[in-house]
Amino acid sequence: MRIVKSPKKMQEICINLKNQGKVISFVPTMGYLHEGHLSLMRIAKKKSDILVVSIFVNPTQFGPKEDFKRYPRDLKRDKRLLKEIGCDFIFMPDIKDMYPKMYDTYVEVEDLTKILEGKSRPEHFKGVTTVVAKLFNIIQPDIAVFGQKDFQQAVVVKKMVKDLNLPVKIIIAPTVREKSGLALSSRNEYLSSEEKKQVTALYRSLKLSEKMIASGERDSRKIISEMRKLIQKKPKAKIDYISINDSESLKPLNKLKGNVVISLAVLIGKTRLIDNIKIRV
Numbered sequence: 001m002r003i004v005k006s007p008k009k010m011q012e013i014c015i016n017l018k019n020q021g022k023v024i025s026f027v028p029t030m031g032y033l034h035e036g037h038l039s040l041m042r043i044a045k046k047k048s049d050i051l052v053v054s055i056f057v058n059p060t061q062f063g064p065k066e067d068f069k070r071y072p073r074d075l076k077r078d079k080r081l082l083k084e085i086g087c088d089f090i091f092m093p094d095i096k097d098m099y100p101k102m103y104d105t106y107v108e109v110e111d112l113t114k115i116l117e118g119k120s121r122p123e124h125f126k127g128v129t130t131v132v133a134k135l136f137n138i139i140q141p142d143i144a145v146f147g148q149k150d151f152q153q154a155v156v157v158k159k160m161v162k163d164l165n166l167p168v169k170i171i172i173a174p175t176v177r178e179k180s181g182l183a184l185s186s187r188n189e190y191l192s193s194e195e196k197k198q199v200t201a202l203y204r205s206l207k208l209s210e211k212m213i214a215s216g217e218r219d220s221r222k223i224i225s226e227m228r229k230l231i232q233k234k235p236k237a238k239i240d241y242i243s244i245n246d247s248e249s250l251k252p253l254n255k256l257k258g259n260v261v262i263s264l265a266v267l268i269g270k271t272r273l274i275d276n277i278k279i280r281v
Helices: 007-019 035-046 075-085 124-139 148-163 186-190 193-214 220-232
Strands: 002-004 024-029 050-055 089-091 143-147 169-173 237-246 259-268 271-280
Touching: 002 007, 007 024, 007 050, 007 089, 007 124, 024 035, 024 124, 035 050, 035 075, 035 143, 035 169, 050 075, 050 124, 089 124, 124 148, 143 148, 148 169, 148 259, 148 271, 186 271, 193 220, 193 237, 193 259, 193 271, 220 237, 220 259
Parallel strands: 002 089, 024 050, 024 143, 050 089, 143 169
Antiparallel strands: 237 259, 259 271
């Protein structure tokens, strides 16, 4: 396993590997790795000759009042986990190399980023698509694997890849959960033991929606109302949004039909968590 910090050097290595006919897979991360990240890497390894993982806490996707400075970091542990899983290259650039002085170029997907997370975090996806486009240009992967927990992000990246004719296959892998149903996230580190008990209401509300749909309910307002009631029973929970959307266009649905995604964002204390499930109606 090699650690590379220079974008130019990483790009040279990857171009050389591709010239040798190697299939490169890529998993972008912000570090503080957990089983959710590792599950993406196992999928990526099976589909390629070379696995590249990036560790880069990207400042452009954090808002001014968000947790960039306190985002959890543990590079020593990350390196150990990546070595154990068989990662070939870790790309760990410095901020100054990704965004040098006078940096002024951004990539933006428009309509898909105006709702859900984009409505709550207006500059977030501009930062995501910019850094992912840069990482794709540096690493030039054949395959990139993203997790379903960040479902809107994966849809936005797929749209960017399609619109910009980038030769990357995007794979969306299932969400990995704790026994309680809590979706694995680096931000779970922020939760106190009491908050961890309360946060289980998020997944239970998603399962409630699944049960209502299985029983024949198709009115999104009724489903969202029942989900909201369940979550609001928890004193530390503050709902940002609950939404039911088409899983491809992300258009909000009044009546459920086809492939839908039910997603939510909730503050538990000071920690903002997102989750979702996909359902075929």
